[in-house]
Amino acid sequence: MRLWNAAISTRPAQIVRCGTNEQVSEAVRNARREERPVSVLGGGHDWAGRAVREGGVVIDLSPMNRVAVSGDVALAGGGATSLDVMEASVTAGQTVVAGSVGSVGMAGLALGGGYGPQLGSAGLASDMIVGADVVLADGSLVVADAEHEPDLFWALRGGGGNFGVVTELRLRLRPFATALAGSILFPWSQAEDVLNAWAQTAPSVPDELSVHVGGVGLPDGTRVIAANPTWVGEAAEGAAWVRRIEGWGVPLVSQVARLPLTEPLRATEQMFAADGRGWYLRNRNLPGLTPDIVGALVEAFSAAPSGHEAFGLHHFHGQATRVAPEATAFGERRPHLMLELIAAWRDEDPAPHRQWAAEAWSALEPLALPGGYPNILAADDTAQIAAAWGPNTQRLRQVKQAYDPEDSFAGIPLP
Numbered sequence: 463m464r465l466w467n468a469a470i471s472t473r474p475a476q477i478v479r480c481g482t483n484e485q486v487s488e489a490v491r492n493a494r495r496e497e498r499p500v501s502v503l504g505g506g507h508d509w510a511g512r513a514v515r516e517g518g519v520v521i522d523l524s525p526m527n528r529v530a531v532s533g534d535v536a537l538a539g540g541g542a543t544s545l546d547v548m549e550a551s552v553t554a555g556q557t558v559v560a561g562s563v564g565s566v567g568m569a570g571l572a573l574g575g576g577y578g579p580q581l582g583s584a585g586l587a588s589d590m591i592v593g594a595d596v597v598l599a600d601g602s603l604v605v606a607d608a609e610h611e612p613d614l615f616w617a618l619r620g621g622g623g624n625f626g627v628v629t630e631l632r633l634r635l636r637p638f639a640t641a642l643a644g645s646i647l648f649p650w651s652q653a654e655d656v657l658n659a660w661a662q663t664a665p666s667v668p669d670e671l672s673v674h675v676g677g678v679g680l681p682d683g684t685r686v687i688a689a690n691p692t693w694v695g696e697a698a699e700g701a702a703w704v705r706r707i708e709g710w711g712v713p714l715v716s717q718v719a720r721l722p723l724t725e726p727l728r729a730t731e732q733m734f735a736a737d738g739r740g741w742y743l744r745n746r747n748l749p750g751l752t753p754d755i756v757g758a759l760v761e762a763f764s765a766a767p768s769g770h771e772a773f774g775l776h777h778f779h780g781q782a783t784r785v786a787p788e789a790t791a792f793g794e795r796r797p798h799l800m801l802e803l804i805a806a807w808r809d810e811d812p813a814p815h816r817q818w819a820a821e822a823w824s825a826l827e828p829l830a831l832p833g834g835y836p837n838i839l840a841a842d843d844t845a846q847i848a849a850a851w852g853p854n855t856q857r858l859r860q861v862k863q864a865y866d867p868e869d870s871f872a873g874i875p876l877p
């Protein structure tokens with residue numbers, strides 16, 4: 463078993479590789495009998511290492527990675543990665559709503575929300591969940607969808623893995639197999655111009671366009687500011703948007719083409735590979751990019767201790783904002799930019815890297831929305847956790863009490 467974050471040192475007592483619902487039920491029942499904490503391992507990409515609990519039983523779903531497509535719905539095993547589901551969808555001439563990196567578990571991503579390049583045109587990955595098979599804390603298997611266990615179905619769309627083991631997730635697909643997507647890289651010296659141009663553009667972009675903007679280090683350590691557009695619409699209009707984004711600065715390289723969305727999922731894989739690096743993440747939801755915020759981001763990333771550090775801004779707009787806040791458990795439906803501050807190191811002392819992310823995160827606090835993205839919040843982010851589910855907090859607590867009163871499943875931290 464390998465976790466993405468090499469800095470996690472938690473040691474479980476047992477790892478149970480499960481290939482069927484029955485094996486999952488048995489593993490849950492055995493852990494309960496032995497009074498051991500349970501955790502669920504999907505794609506292993508939770509930076510905080512929640513797939514493992516000290517002395518606990520890991521329910522490893524990696525054998526359950528089969529994906530089938532039935533009509534416009536993908537039936538994804540609980541251990542399928544985002545790339546597994548995208549590959550099966552594209553083969554069927556359709557596209558799943560996923561995040562930015564292929565090896566991230568589809569269930570882990572979608573249960574906690576799932577920001578990605580189709581936020582404007584489709585919404586969150588969790589908005590596409592139409593049903594799930596779930597093994598509960600007593601080992602029983604239930605179906606959760608609009609007709610069965612409606613409270614559980616509501617909570618699974620944004621409440622994370624806090625209610626049971628999802629052995630199959632059913633996701634509505636979109637009726638196209640390619641989109642205009644890729645990456646435009648500008649030198650870091652143009653970061654302020656690029657971010658200011660994005661600040662002016664973001665409020666008026668159409669639903670068809672989502673642009674992920676961020677600072678990253680290239681393999682040789684050179685820092686760049688990247689704008690990654692995904693356009694799901696009419697070709698000429700999309701090409702005009704790409705030219706406009708290229709005009710935010712003088713690009714070093716611009717590679718945007720019509721392609722299946724498996725390609726960007728593979729491309730980001732290398733940059734964020736599980737290759738022995740330690741990682742530490744902080745998150746803020748920003749109401750927009752004011753000059754103060756742009757200044758803080760440029761100052762912070764210019765001072766990053768190594769070329770491994772990164773930051774990313776997911777643009778929450780369009781369809782994602784049109785879902786009623788109480789319709790699913792996901793708590794923040796206002797337009798915003800979800801900022802990830804990503805510190806990384808190899809063999810060196812992690813302290814300066816962690817400190818860098820923590821300081822940038824603190825500097826942005828007065829400028830940010832309360833709350834944050836639950837999939838990235840750590841257990842000690844109590845103020846952000848308290849606000850993360852907004853008007854849904856009370857119902858989420860009630861569903862937790864109804865389905866997992868003994869708190870067997872500790873996914874992303876609930877208020």
Ligand SMILES: Cc1cc2nc3c(=O)[nH]c(=O)nc-3n(C[C@H](O)[C@H](O)[C@H](O)COP(=O)(O)OP(=O)(O)OC[C@H]3O[C@@H](n4cnc5c(N)ncnc54)[C@H](O)[C@@H]3O)c2cc1C
Binds near residue numbers: 511523568578629
């Ligand atoms: C490189 C990288 C890129 C990322 N990109 C994005 C992105 O673009 N958009 C975005 O929104 N997020 C992104 N994330 C965050 C990611 O969505 C979460 O960390 C998510 O929890 C990872 O899921 P996993 O299955 O890979 O992780 P794991 O560590 O295997 O699981 C984490 C937790 O998720 C829950 N879980 C996972 N699978 C199941 C299941 N089948 N049933 C019940 N509970 C389950 C459990 O509580 C588990 O402990 C990224 C993370 C990384 C490291």
